[in-house]
Amino acid sequence: MSDDLRAALHQQWAGVAPAWSDGADEIDEHNAGTAAAMLALAKIRPGERVLELACGPGGVGLEAAPLADPGEVVLSDVAVEMAEIAAARAAARGLTNVTTRVLDLEAIDEPDAAYDVVLCREGLMLVVDPARAAREIARVLRPGGRASIAVWGARERNPWLGTLFDAVGEQLSAPIPPPGVPGPFSLPSLDVLVGLLRGAGLENVRGREVDAPFRPRSLDAWWERVPNIAGPVAKMLAGMPADAVGAIRERAIAELAAYAGPHGVEIPGLTLVAGGRR
Numbered sequence: 638m639s640d641d642l643r644a645a646l647h648q649q650w651a652g653v654a655p656a657w658s659d660g661a662d663e664i665d666e667h668n669a670g671t672a673a674a675m676l677a678l679a680k681i682r683p684g685e686r687v688l689e690l691a692c693g694p695g696g697v698g699l700e701a702a703p704l705a706d707p708g709e710v711v712l713s714d715v716a717v718e719m720a721e722i723a724a725a726r727a728a729a730r731g732l733t734n735v736t737t738r739v740l741d742l743e744a745i746d747e748p749d750a751a752y753d754v755v756l757c758r759e760g761l762m763l764v765v766d767p768a769r770a771a772r773e774i775a776r777v778l779r780p781g782g783r784a785s786i787a788v789w790g791a792r793e794r795n796p797w798l799g800t801l802f803d804a805v806g807e808q809l810s811a812p813i814p815p816p817g818v819p820g821p822f823s824l825p826s827l828d829v830l831v832g833l834l835r836g837a838g839l840e841n842v843r844g845r846e847v848d849a850p851f852r853p854r855s856l857d858a859w860w861e862r863v864p865n866i867a868g869p870v871a872k873m874l875a876g877m878p879a880d881a882v883g884a885i886r887e888r889a890i891a892e893l894a895a896y897a898g899p900h901g902v903e904i905p906g907l908t909l910v911a912g913g914r915r
């Protein structure tokens with residue numbers, strides 16, 4: 638049952654890869670503060686070997702590459718389509734110390750102690766068993782190696798995304814994601830994230846909140862971007878009749894109107910960033 642769920646979740650992400658390719662620069666802009674906080678915790682040194690897990694278009698690993706040079710940075714994702722996007726972006730930047738791999742963060746197909754640093758931005762909360770994933774992260778770190786991990790905070794602190802999930806859930810009269818299925822708000826507090834990393838055996842674990850407001854050009858631009866990159870809902874929306882999708886859009890945009898003002902749109906978001914040492 639869990640393996641069927643895993644396969645379905647992995648497929649959801651493969652399905653939204655084209656939208657992540659289109660939106661990669663805007664996504665990195667939205668998450669720039671998170672990347673900076675993660676890299677500040679990771680303290681990457683020249684020559685170190687770095688693994689980014691659940692990399693999507695690879696935003697954090699691409700920032701890490703010049704810091705690790707001449708060390709290698711491996712950008713990895715469970716979806717080959719995402720790893721290909723990250724590879725293309727590394728090539729476009731002329732980075733020569735970056736490679737890509739398909740890796741599942743719940744079962745990392747790498748030897749023990751293979752990396753100096755592991756990075757994972759907005760991935761750990763999406764897996765069926767995050768404690769297992771945290772143990773895998775610790776396992777592939779060499780003794781003294783560092784992990785730096787970010788997850789979205791609680792739904793209430795992330796209306797830029799939560800509003801969409803709520804609007805779909807209201808339309809279907811069911812919570813999205815359903816109970817027992819991981820989603821963007823599955824690890825909603827620093828205590829939970831820090832506890833997972835400590836439970837995996839990491840030491841000196843500490844964390845902080847980082848504001849990550851989303852500033853789309855308009856609420857229409859929000860609708861054009863967010864439902865298309867949201868792994869858990871994109872396929873649902875694609876399978877719904879047009880009038881149902883229209884009702885969801887209307888409900889979500891009415892809710893978000895509070896964040897649109899004369900100087901543009903700014904919808905609050907919050908990430909939790911934590912790191913530790915093996």
Ligand SMILES: C[S@@+](CC[C@H](N)C(=O)[O-])C[C@H]1O[C@@H](n2cnc3c(N)ncnc32)[C@H](O)[C@@H]1O
Nearest residue numbers: 650691692693714715716719741742758759760
């Ligand atoms: C919300 S996106 C974040 C992408 C990227 N880290 C960023 O911050 O821009 C989540 C990513 O996690 C990947 N993912 C989901 N489950 C995974 C798993 N079990 N192992 C590795 N990657 C996974 C998805 O394919 C997707 O690229």
